[in-house]
């Protein structure tokens with residue numbers, strides 16, 4: 001079905017619309033062979049709390065951004081190549097329902113759909129795109145994925161020493177290997193995690209020991225081939241990147257329009273590509 005959409009005018013128009021909603025805050029999205037498969041609002045788990053984000057699924061990338069004005073203006077665009085993505089369904093837990101993980105080598109996070117059906121639709125469409133991509137490219141999906149960060153409010157005390165209470169002065173930090181919320185002394189070490197950065201990153205003491213043991217093992221178990229011999233840096237007390245500790249898209253912006261719109265997926269199970277999307281504008285421009 002996607003192939004039928006590749007050269008369609010409707011597809012080009014939709015992509016132009018996404019570009020214009022991001023304006024100068026986004027990159028060019030129109031590209032030969034790229035198809036907008038679907039779009040909708042998902043709740044993304046951020047460092048402090050879950051937040052509504054607008055998602056656009058293309059056949060080769062997943063794009064999301066903050067909602068400035070619902071359906072009109074988005075910013076803080078993130079583009080994730082689908083080749084690197086692995087999905088993992090999450091069990092419903094309290095208020096967190098219909099969720100799944102979007103995992104890549106450099107960043108992993110949880111998103112939640114409004115209903116179980118929407119979750120199913122999203123996951124199926126994303127999986128299908130990934131499958132098609134990998135089949136075409138012959139590539140293997142990445143085996144290593146960045147940790148999913150434990151949200152700040154789920155840890156009142158350090159998850160490593162189980163002693164330090166977090167306060168304004170005793171700030172929370174995240175281990176980049178396991179995603180735990182840990183105190184400063186329990187995350188004083190840095191380790192090179194090539195999938196996430198070319199600079200050594202904050203890790204908890206437990207991961208630091210584990211990574212060092214892994215590194216000491218014979219090379220056939222090493223997961224990063226080539227020159228990526230992991231470097232150990234002991235940067236205890238050396239300023240470091242602690243100010244970079246915040247999730248970049250985590251600022252508190254005005255609450256977006258919370259009215260729920262169902263996600264739209266284009267071109268599945270229909271005779272003509274546009275029957276799924278009867279907006280008055282689409283009709284008028286035909």
Ligand SMILES: [Zn+2]
Pocket residue numbers: 158159160161162163164182183184185186
């Ligand atoms: Zn601690």
Ligand SMILES: [Zn+2]
Pocket residue numbers: 175176177178179180203204205206207208
């Ligand atoms: Zn850790």
